[in-house]
Amino acid sequence: xxxxxxxxxxxxxxxxxxxxxxxxxxxxxxxxxxxxxxxxxxxxxxxxxxxxxxxxxxxxxxxxxxxxxxxxxxxxxxxxxxxxxxxxxxxxxxxxxxxxxxxxxxxxxxxxxxxxxxxxxxxxxxxxxxxxxxxxxxxxxxxxxxxxxxxxxxxxxxxxxxxxxxxxxxxxxxxxxxxxxxxxxxxxxxxxxxxxxxxxxxxxxxxxxxxxxxxxxxxxxxxxxxxxxxxxxxxxxxxxxxxxxxxxxxxxxxxxxxxxxxxxxxxxxxxxxxxxxxxxxxxxxxxxxxxxxxxxxxxxxxxxxxxxxxxxxxxxxxxxxxxxx
Amino acid sequence: xxxxxxxxxxxxxxxxxxxxxxxxxxxxxxxxxxxxxxxxxxxxxxxxxxxxxxxxxxxxxxxxxxxxxxxxxxxxxxxxxxxxxxxxxxxxxxxxxxxxxxxxxxxxxxxxxxxxxxxxxxxxxxxxxxxxxxxxxxxxxxxxxxxxxxxxxxxxxxxxxxxxxxxxxxxxxxxxxxxxxxxxxxxxxxxxxxxxxxxxxxxxxxxxxxxxxxxxxxxxxxxxxxxxxxxxxxxxxxxxxxxxxxxxxx
Numbered sequence: 001x002x003x004x005x006x007x008x009x010x011x012x013x014x015x016x017x018x019x020x021x022x023x024x025x026x027x028x029x030x031x032x033x034x035x036x037x038x039x040x041x042x043x044x045x046x047x048x049x050x051x052x053x054x055x056x057x058x059x060x061x062x063x064x065x066x067x068x069x070x071x072x073x074x075x076x077x078x079x080x081x082x083x084x085x086x087x088x089x090x091x092x093x094x095x096x097x098x099x100x101x102x103x104x105x106x107x108x109x110x111x112x113x114x115x116x117x118x119x120x121x122x123x124x125x126x127x128x129x130x131x132x133x134x135x136x137x138x139x140x141x142x143x144x145x146x147x148x149x150x151x152x153x154x155x156x157x158x159x160x161x162x163x164x165x166x167x168x169x170x171x172x173x174x175x176x177x178x179x180x181x182x183x184x185x186x187x188x189x190x191x192x193x194x195x196x197x198x199x200x201x202x203x204x205x206x207x208x209x210x211x212x213x214x215x216x217x218x219x220x221x222x223x224x225x226x227x228x229x230x231x232x233x234x235x236x237x238x239x240x241x242x243x244x245x246x247x248x249x250x251x252x253x254x255x256x257x258x259x260x261x262x263x264x265x266x267x268x269x270x271x272x273x274x275x276x277x278x279x280x281x282x283x284x285x286x287x288x289x290x291x292x293x294x295x296x297x298x299x300x301x302x303x304x305x306x307x308x309x310x311x312x313x314x315x316x317x318x319x320x321x322x323x324x325x
Numbered sequence: 326x327x328x329x330x331x332x333x334x335x336x337x338x339x340x341x342x343x344x345x346x347x348x349x350x351x352x353x354x355x356x357x358x359x360x361x362x363x364x365x366x367x368x369x370x371x372x373x374x375x376x377x378x379x380x381x382x383x384x385x386x387x388x389x390x391x392x393x394x395x396x397x398x399x400x401x402x403x404x405x406x407x408x409x410x411x412x413x414x415x416x417x418x419x420x421x422x423x424x425x426x427x428x429x430x431x432x433x434x435x436x437x438x439x440x441x442x443x444x445x446x447x448x449x450x451x452x453x454x455x456x457x458x459x460x461x462x463x464x465x466x467x468x469x470x471x472x473x474x475x476x477x478x479x480x481x482x483x484x485x486x487x488x489x490x491x492x493x494x495x496x497x498x499x500x501x502x503x504x505x506x507x508x509x510x511x512x513x514x515x516x517x518x519x520x521x522x523x524x525x526x527x528x529x530x531x532x533x534x535x536x537x538x539x540x541x542x543x544x545x546x547x548x549x550x551x552x553x554x555x556x557x558x559x560x561x562x563x564x565x566x567x568x569x570x571x572x573x574x575x
Contacts, residue, residue, distance in 0.1 A: 007419060008426040008450055009467055012442035190430050190446060191439045197427045200416040207376065207414065208428035208489060209402030210436065218437075 003315065004187060004266040006196065012188040021270045025173050036165035038281055043172040044233045045273035047179045049258045051226035054183055057264025058192065059219045060199030064251045065123030068130045069100040069224035071246030073231025075134060075141055078241035081150035083140065089152050093232045100228015101221050108220035112213060124248055131247035146242040150235055168237040175233055179226055187266060195219055260302055262309030271310050327390030329354045329523035330375065330493045335384035337370055344370045346547040352493065356523045359538035363567065367547040368527050372495055376408050377401045389492065407491030409482045411498040415470045422466040424481055425453040428488040453488060460484050460514055476507035483514060496526040500533055512536065
């Protein structure tokens, strides 16, 4: 069973298979040392996709603009490290998460009064505005050239970010482990159950006395905090920030990853970025001009034949095998 | 003594269209009161104003003697106003247990807790399961709502509202769409509701209204035409003209 719905009849115990992603990550760390930078990128996008799944898959908040918070986190960490001389990675991380949360509560308080298409357009507008600010504020952000020379000190003064990306990979893995545990805890809590209620029927949530709006703002803020933290990680592992962390393309790409993996099932956020980024890496090497075609084909197959994403396909296959057995 | 629920000169108009015209209404404590009227009489608008889903143009709404006209919907629920919907408003892809537990958790104030698993909140689970058992739904607790037959879904609709332990319960056509063979189950449940809940039922099924209600208000074109006991309403000439005359009485 790979769909994690939470709720009052769900068993919250962590099953052995849920450790699989972390086991695979550690195995990859030793077996594929030349792919550690891709690996770190995947881990970061998993954390980022988890933050999206929390609001989209569980609370039913549809957005194309989650990159606003990811990008803000990336720039906060970058500006601290390149311009303000704050090089401690954990300080950068916390500052980026806080910035994501603050922008989340400020924008969420406005846009979460709307729903569906209006909401979608507003999320797009927010990330587009952020992109334009980053583009124009060249003295601070480096504009279209990006922000390079981000200084990141050793973690806790002990672990230097090395050339091979070993430290970065393990650092991202620990961050993901903490983020995953917190999100999982949240999903299985009464708060998480009420999020699925909001997704299924906001009208009824009003009628049972739930503070619908505040609860949406709260989960949105939690999600954007996580997205901000993921943004800091991408800056710290690349020691560079480019405009591509912001805007519609970045937000849309994340949505594609999550849909590919499976929405509202927790581990779709693990499978989606893995499949997407590995395919991107492979296709971009083989077909530098047409690699988007492959991603597009993957997405069409999933949307046409497997609404539950890759994990939905796995679920259906497991069910069929069990029936036959 | 103040009424459980009261409206004073309640009005609602959309532009030139008046759908509620100076409605004075009292729901006494422990009442079994029915609101009837032909289609378009403004029954649903009236209910939506009572719950706070719709703001009245003018007039006052009192819940337990307190003015709640400007109080938001969720806060009215906290003050003891529960409702069911004419068209099911359920959490369709969630288990029956969760449908009820979500409301119970809101009432007990645990719904915003973020760490301890929901299923470890025994007080919510136990109360929800007991409520489902009392409605004959114990065996369906783990089923998804959308997998239930329609009659049982209507019971879940009522169960969610009862989980809020309302002082005042608004039942919007509880038997709507239920095959007549199963509607007796709904009536049984309604008959066994705690006597201290004040109930307003909006219903088209006249058999159900006359069996259940001890007072009836007839609403026509946004106005109260007449109010009285079932016997008085059955005898009233005007009611026959505008309402019963229009429907062929079975």
